Amino acid sequence: MTTWTLARRAQKMNPSVIREILKITEKPGIISFAGGLPSPKTFPIAEFAAASERVLREDGQAALQYASSEGFAPLREHVAASLPWNVDPNQVLITTGSQQGLDLVAKVLVDEGSRIMVETPTYLGALQAFTPMEPTVVSVASDEQGVDIDDLQAKMGEGADAARFLYVLPNFQNPTGRSMSEARRAALVERAAALNLPLIEDNPYGDLWFDAPPPAPLTARNPEGCIYLGSFSKVLAPGLRLGYLVAPASVYPKLLQAKQAADLHTPGYNQRMVAEVIKDGFLDRHVPTIRALYKSQCEAMLAALEKEMAGLDVQWNRPDGGMFLWVRLPEGMSAIELLPKAVEAGVAFVPGAAFYADGADPRTLRLSFVTASVEQIGIGMAALAKAIRATLGG
Template sequence: MNPTDSQQASPWRLAERAAAMNPSAIREILKITERPGILNFAGGLPSPETFPVAAMREACAAVLAEGSAVARASLQYAASEGLPELRQWVATEMGKQGARVSPDQVLITTGSQQGLDLVAKVLIDEGSRVLVETPTYLGALQAFTPMQPRFASVPSDEGGVSAQGLRDVLQKGELPRFIYLLPNFQNPTGRTQDEARRGQVLAVYRELGLPIVEDNPYGELWFDAPPPAPLLARWAEGVIYLGSFSKILAPGLRLGYVIAPPQLYPKLLQAKQAADLHTPGFNQRVVAEVIKDGFLDRHVPTIRARYKAQRDAMLAALDQHMAGLDVQWTRPVGGMFVWVTLPAGLNAQALLPQAVEAGMAFVPGAPFYADQPDPRTLRLSFVTSTPEQIERGMAMLAEVVRAAVS
């Protein structure tokens, strides 16, 4: 064999969609935070302290009981639609929020991220126009981009997209395939669309026939009051709804769901079958066993209380240490994130190495924009740190900002 053969050009030819794929900016940053002693506010991970380990252990034992038909079924191939008990649970829970959902509309997915991927495959053609908030969830941009859409960012403020901003964007081109929204405790900003704003923008969606992809992984993580009813409850035929068990149980289970109008469901199901046949049946049965007796009604309030205390600690630390620095930040009423805007002229990406050197890490905001990013922005997650760590981390960040503006 010629020793230079291994240096020859690769015979593999990538698809155009593969060239559009990009690594997760967050997961690349998490590699930096593996250094010992770094206070990590970069990850979007739920607190492992909230994982119901004991309940999961008991559920696993029940599912795998010796000689049980359930045990054998849990280890066998399963229906692509998902476990009937879970689909019924989702439909019942949505009914409590005012959305009339049939279990036949529920598709259990391997995490809600898979739901985004299925939506992209079924609804986006090359060149299709897709609307997103400014900024929006990075994982959605990653899921949609390989299908080669044309993104259009809708002007957004503390209440999410504005009705007038939406109209202005819609006048500049053909009707988009859909608009992607996170109305509750949005990732990355933490903002929530209030009742009045939901009514205003929904009137525009319905008037123009613009479908909605409503992503709600954080909706149960409210601190003082639940968010308004979902958009699904207001326009069932015009909304695809995505939910997740990751934030209320454990992300390692990779369990989410899509609720789709009847005319779309078969195609999403076919895309699911092509992707992985079905979501792991064992995981589904364990979760169904855990939640069957109202466990989440007892468990989720403990998560809310924990996250609220951590949110309070972060806001108090920012109030104290950022005083006089012309730094702005959101004040979320639920979820996991605070969105920070640095003074004019600063660049969060450029400041990250200095922050890491000081002992803390954040996620620069630019990757969360479909276009025209604001380099001053950054995201902080408060749920995996103690109040003491939060106080020290915000003091470190303030010193980095102070040095940059001096």
């Protein structure tokens, strides 16, 4: 019997309590507000079918061959041209979903014990991507406007222990749905530059605004100090695994080498399909339909919350876009303890504790308003309120 010696990092990659808990949300027939799954109604299947047919007919051999690690040139050019600051296509690296961008960033910037900073709460997948490189993750306080700049400075560290970066989602954040205000963005970029603190800006949801686009990205304000991560998962479909990063010339070559070592390149066929779908301004016509759908679903969820939570000390925010809203349960309640009861009542969510590196607020939970239908949202919210009332009464 061979005994396998695991790397130390593998010990840190334990199945989280949360992940185990979430398995119960996979019960068939349940109304789930748990997953961060875009509405499949928005996937442009006919356009993908036409693009696939054309790519294979006109460029099949190249689409199916090994390709460069940087990515398909027309797609890199499209990404560069679509961003609201001056981006050279040579700064764009196509990634296998923006999740891979997080993996590459960690590989290139994080040593064992390196201090890195995250908003709190933050995207669970980022914590998972950073963990294998064994950083010391420091949570920076955040409020409705975004990252607390003074807390950031207080936790920055000095000399060799200075934070390698701050990871931040300024637009319709996962998990809270919050967006960073213009004033806070300006202050953050200024303070970060003064502190010599690189920013990792993750922007999967920025196009999903309801009434007005969010303020300019952090990276647009200081491109040399930021790595920007973007994705086609939320505006086209996640199943093709297509994301990208934009990095300054001082870091790009290392990210490229890490990319090559990780999977050689992102599927060229997928890159060509997406380049084909978007080349004639398709996203300008398509994304507004996603915005309208998600806005109506968000409004339905807010209305259902108003109705069903009446009289309960439950709080929630009103997102300006994205996929999620953030709920706080009554004093003394735990979202983790509530979840099995909610599942029994037919509804699922993600306990907020999943999204904290430390110091979780046990009363919080995340609701996705994009996957379930408006009708399901109504039924699900009633079930959730019932589970809360039963817990309070019990």
